[in-house]
Amino acid sequence: xxxxxxxxxxxxxxxxxxxxxxxxxxxxxxxxxxxxxxxxxxxxxxxxxxxxxxxxxxxxxxxxxxxxxxxxxxxxxxxxxxxxxxxxxxxxxxxxxxxxxxxxxxxxxxxxxxxxxxxxxxxxxxxxxxxxxxxxxxxxxxxxxxxxxxxxxxxxxxxxxxxxxxxxxxxxxxxxxxxxxxxxxxxxxxxxxxxxxxxxxxxxxxxxxxxxxxxxxxxxxxxxxxxxxxxxxxxxxxxxxxxxxxxxxxxxxxxxxxxxxxxxxxxxxxxxxxxxxxxxxxxxxxxxxxxxxxxxxxxxxxxxxxxxxxxxxxxxxxxxxxxxxxxxxxxxxxxxxxxxxxxxxxxxxxxxxxxxxxxxxxxxxxxxxxxxxxxxxxxxxxxxxxxxxxxxxxxxxxxxxxxxxxxxxxxxxxxxx
Amino acid sequence: xxxxxxxxxxxxxxxxxxxxxxxxxxxxxxxxxxxxxxxxxxxxxxxxxxxxxxxxxxxxxxxxxxxxxxxxxxxxxxxxxxxxxxxxxxxxxxxxxxxxxxxxxxxxxxxxxxxxxxxxxxxxxxxxxxxxxxxxxxxxxxxxxxxxxxxxxxxxxxxxxxxxxxxxxxxxxxxxxxxxxxxxxxxxxxxxxxxxxxxxxxxxxxxxxxxxxxxxxxxxxxxxxxxxxxxxxxxxxxxxxxxxxxxxxxxxxxxxxxxxxxxxxxxxxxxxxxxxxxxxxxxxxxxxxxxxxxxxxxxx
Numbered sequence: 001x002x003x004x005x006x007x008x009x010x011x012x013x014x015x016x017x018x019x020x021x022x023x024x025x026x027x028x029x030x031x032x033x034x035x036x037x038x039x040x041x042x043x044x045x046x047x048x049x050x051x052x053x054x055x056x057x058x059x060x061x062x063x064x065x066x067x068x069x070x071x072x073x074x075x076x077x078x079x080x081x082x083x084x085x086x087x088x089x090x091x092x093x094x095x096x097x098x099x100x101x102x103x104x105x106x107x108x109x110x111x112x113x114x115x116x117x118x119x120x121x122x123x124x125x126x127x128x129x130x131x132x133x134x135x136x137x138x139x140x141x142x143x144x145x146x147x148x149x150x151x152x153x154x155x156x157x158x159x160x161x162x163x164x165x166x167x168x169x170x171x172x173x174x175x176x177x178x179x180x181x182x183x184x185x186x187x188x189x190x191x192x193x194x195x196x197x198x199x200x201x202x203x204x205x206x207x208x209x210x211x212x213x214x215x216x217x218x219x220x221x222x223x224x225x226x227x228x229x230x231x232x233x234x235x236x237x238x239x240x241x242x243x244x245x246x247x248x249x250x251x252x253x254x255x256x257x258x259x260x261x262x263x264x265x266x267x268x269x270x271x272x273x274x275x276x277x278x279x280x281x282x283x284x285x286x287x288x289x290x291x292x293x294x295x296x297x298x299x300x301x302x303x304x305x306x307x308x309x310x311x312x313x314x315x316x317x318x319x320x321x322x323x324x325x326x327x328x329x330x331x332x333x334x335x336x337x338x339x340x341x342x343x344x345x346x347x348x349x350x351x352x353x354x355x356x357x358x359x360x361x362x363x364x365x366x367x368x369x370x371x372x373x374x375x376x377x378x379x380x381x382x383x384x385x386x387x388x389x390x391x392x393x394x395x396x397x398x399x400x401x402x403x404x405x406x407x408x409x410x411x412x413x414x415x416x417x
Numbered sequence: 418x419x420x421x422x423x424x425x426x427x428x429x430x431x432x433x434x435x436x437x438x439x440x441x442x443x444x445x446x447x448x449x450x451x452x453x454x455x456x457x458x459x460x461x462x463x464x465x466x467x468x469x470x471x472x473x474x475x476x477x478x479x480x481x482x483x484x485x486x487x488x489x490x491x492x493x494x495x496x497x498x499x500x501x502x503x504x505x506x507x508x509x510x511x512x513x514x515x516x517x518x519x520x521x522x523x524x525x526x527x528x529x530x531x532x533x534x535x536x537x538x539x540x541x542x543x544x545x546x547x548x549x550x551x552x553x554x555x556x557x558x559x560x561x562x563x564x565x566x567x568x569x570x571x572x573x574x575x576x577x578x579x580x581x582x583x584x585x586x587x588x589x590x591x592x593x594x595x596x597x598x599x600x601x602x603x604x605x606x607x608x609x610x611x612x613x614x615x616x617x618x619x620x621x622x623x624x625x626x627x628x629x630x631x632x633x634x635x636x637x638x639x640x641x642x643x644x645x646x647x648x649x650x651x652x653x654x655x656x657x658x659x660x661x662x663x664x665x666x667x668x669x670x671x672x673x674x675x676x677x678x679x680x681x682x683x684x685x686x687x688x689x690x691x692x693x694x695x696x697x698x699x700x701x702x703x704x705x706x707x708x709x710x711x712x713x714x715x716x717x
Contacts, residue, residue: 005518223500227502227515227563228518231515233470
């Protein structure tokens with residue numbers, strides 16, 4: 001294979017495709033939407049903050065009225081004075097509620113300790129009143145009244161908040177990972193960034209493969225293909241296109257990532273850097289699955305491009321393979337429950353679904369080492385087989401004008417030396 | 418004797434149940450314009466594709482510039498029958514890319530593109546997109562792409578297809594120029610008139626087999642009818658030597674019986690005191706030979 005020719009085709013494909021209006025539009029659409037979102041958020045966030053501040057300013061917070069017949073809650077303890085106000089009788093309190101001086105009314109009967117029954121009045125049956133009278137808000141007030149003279153402050157605090165948990169992960173070699181390295185931010189941030197990277201890689205693979213499909217299909221449709229393969233071998237042509245159009249897809253993703261870094265004021269970059277630093281092996285594996293996945297789908301799309309008699313027909317053929325590639329995304333929801341479930345493991349060993357399935361599993365959890373090694377081995381074996389078969393079909397399909405290779409003919413091509 | 422530029426021996430190719438090319442053999446010598454003729458579907462394009470290493474033969478041998486097909490790609494110029502260009506690319510940009518694929522460096526490809534565009538009156542079209550060119554102009558660009566890298570062997574598959582007379586002459590002139598520059602040209606065509614004026618030797622393929630092969634003059638002599646061309650036209654009614662006579666474009670063609678000779682006819686014309694300005698042996702046109710051979714072929 002002549003590397004100079006491969007480079008020439010790659011550069012031609014790259015420079016031609018990044019100038020296409022469709023590419024420029026698709027590449028700039030993402031940052032443009034981000035920018036619009038940022039402008040909208042900046043404009044409205046000031047107003048939103050004001051609205052929220054107004055809602056929660058102490059002056060405007062409406063208190064809950066209390067009519068206490070048990071004697072446990074009056075006078076209202078100092079620490080609850082900003083939320084509760086006592087009324088001497090029910091009529092007075094109901095008038096206050098009717099006049100919107102209080103948001104709710106809590107009636108505590110004299111037999112409260114034995115019955116546990118209280119009554120809550122609200123003016124409107126809406127979300128706001130439901131939230132304000134939620135037991136999470138009222139319970140500490142009730143607990144405090146029950147225990148205030150019976151236990152010390154520390155015990156009272158413990159009753160209100162029984163535990164602050166520390167989570168440790170027992171590693172394979174017996175050591176534990178301290179909470180500092182496994183806090184919720186690291187987990188959530190890691191998941192979001194890994195998931196976003198997986199999604200970007202998925203988009204990148206398919207946008208590149210789609211460019212490849214379109215490029216070959218167009219060259220076949222406009223009859224330039226025979227001039228090309230009289231100058232260079234089909235394999236050189238295929239290799240050049242895979243590299244050139246793969247770079248087109250990567251350029252798109254790089255622009256998207258760069259724009260998200262800039263628009264987030266470097267926050268996305270910091271988060272991504274943090275996750276990569278935290279899981280360098282996961283990142284390395286994602287790169288491996290990306291490269292192998294791209295090669296596999298590039299060959300498939302190139303072959304589909306050579307088989308169709310028109311762009312539309314080629315896209316229909318390619319659609320079958322895109323559907324298979326999307327299967328991991330269909331079972332994605334179940335992975336949150338068990339990333340190592342049987343279906344996910346089986347899909348990790350099937351060449352067409354392995355790259356996506358493993359990237360998703362890496363984003364969600366830690367797949368077993370045998371699945372990682374096994375899926376990579378399957379892909380490493382599959383790529384040359386697909387390349388060999390694809391190149392043969394590609395060569396035969398390229399010159400079929402107005403007629404598609406039948407399954408029988410494809411089989412004959414594959415069987416020929 | 419010079420080594421043949423093309424050497425084909427017993428070359429065969431079968432598609433499913435169709436024998437596209439069946440044990441054909443021929444040679445093309447350096448510096449000649451060779452005609453590869455045949456009706457549509459005869460096997461010409463399949464033969465050319467095997468020579469260009471685009472498809473592999475089932476059996477037989479082919480040597481192109483002394484090497485296996487595909488080994489000398491950069492020294493061959495090829496204008497395929499199914500041809501087109503990148504419609505959205507500019508003319509000069511397209512030529513430079515295709516020149517580079519043939520091993521030229523970029524500057525050389527740019528220089529040669531400019532020279533060729535000027536030569537075929539497309540100098541001002543270099544910055545235009547291919548889709549803005551007329552069909553004839555596009556065909557000229559395709560022809561330039563096949564000769565830009567100064568190849569030793571140029572294979573042109575149906576180069577006159579779809580061209581108007583002006584562009585036919587332009588392409589013919591380019592082919593003559595290549596021949597004069599010592600290049601070897603293989604011309605596949607079904608327009609016999611073009612082949613007749615350009616080729617020294619031909620191979621006629623029908624149903625995948627060579628049915629006629631050799632020097633064009635000798636072939637035409639071999640197929641010459643026993644006939645005379647006479648002007649002005651005369652009446653030969655009742656003449657025993659004459660089978661039939663027909664007048665086309667003011668010229669009369671007189672077909673003689675098998676036993677009659679032109680001398681017998683000339684003698685009788687003089688004896689009868691008939692006046693003639695022209696009396697010459699008729700030859701068969703390549704068109705007539707083509708039709709005769711193809712129709713006479715029993716491989717239906």
